[in-house]
Amino acid sequence: AQKVTQAQTEISVVEKEDVTLDCVYETRDTTYYLFWYKQPPSGELVFLIRRNSFDEQNEISGRYSWNFQKSTSSFNFTITASQVVDSAVYFCALSEASQAGTALIFGKGTTLSVSS
Amino acid sequence: DGGITQSPKYLFRKEGQNVTLSCEQNLNHDAMYWYRQDPGQGLRLIYYSQIVNDFQKGDIAEGYSVSREKKESFPLTVTSAQKNPTAFYLCASSIGGNSNQPQHFGDGTRLSIL
Numbered sequence: 001a002q003k004v005t006q007a008q009t010e011i012s013v014v015e016k017e018d019v020t021l022d023c024v025y026e027t028r029d030t031t032y033y034l035f036w037y038k039q040p041p042s043g044e045l046v047f048l049i050r051r052n053s054f055d056e057q058n059e060i061s062g063r064y065s066w067n068f069q070k071s072t073s074s075f076n077f078t079i080t081a082s083q084v085v086d087s088a089v090y091f092c093a094l095s096e097a098s099q100a101g102t103a104l105i106f107g108k109g110t111t112l113s114v115s116s
Numbered sequence: 117d118g119g120i121t122q123s124p125k126y127l128f129r130k131e132g133q134n135v136t137l138s139c140e141q142n143l144n145h146d147a148m149y150w151y152r153q154d155p156g157q158g159l160r161l162i163y164y165s166q167i168v169n170d171f172q173k174g175d176i177a178e179g180y181s182v183s184r185e186k187k188e189s190f191p192l193t194v195t196s197a198q199k200n201p202t203a204f205y206l207c208a209s210s211i212g213g214n215s216n217q218p219q220h221f222g223d224g225t226r227l228s229i230l
Contacts, residue, residue: 009156033216045159045206045221052216091158095215103149103174103208104219106158 006107023092031097122222139207
């Protein structure tokens with residue numbers, strides 16, 4: 001069965017610290033897609049990244065980086081030199097090619113608090 | 117600006133009352149979705165629609181109903197049969213119903229019981 005686990009419920013850091021948010025997924029599909037979303041206090045979910053199962057290259061976008069490892073079924077998200085504006089709930093999500101037309105499977109989210 | 121508009125932002129429901137949450141998008145997306153978010157939980161799918169005049173139940177459809185008469189609109193009705201409606205409701209859309217398409221979300225509607 002498909003499942004996304006974000007074991008860290010809450011993380012608190014001080015500005016400029018690096019922080020890694022963990023995501024572990026389960027799927028039987030060989031073709032699937034992984035996503036990260038950010039939910040600031042205002043409520044809307046903001047799309048951050050999509051990664052397909054055939055592309056294990058790590059990606060960096062500014063202070064954000066993602067580490068995708070199929071061997072451990074993980075898709076971790078690192079924020080370098082965190083800032084107060086990074087405070088939000090972060091969701092990891094999975095979609096499977098065999099389930100096209102259905103929705104994303106979300107983890108329960110990790111609440112990140114960055115203090116100044 | 118292109119995007120997804122949900123209204124109202126806050127909604128209160130009395131016992132035995134049906135209420136309707138609005139979701140409009142001007143992104144020309146074919147697929148639309150409704151999710152429910154409870155504190156400390158991820159998002160759970162209520163209903164989704166891949167094309168006009170067609171929609172499918174998600175994981176927690178009981179007590180909810182939808183319609184998709186226009187491409188840009190996907191209203192959600194929370195019926196009196198939904199015994200625990202207090203939650204944050206998010207509407208989303210994507211270009212198509214393919215699994216590789218990211219979904220774009222509205223700002224949400226927070227529903228409470230009076």
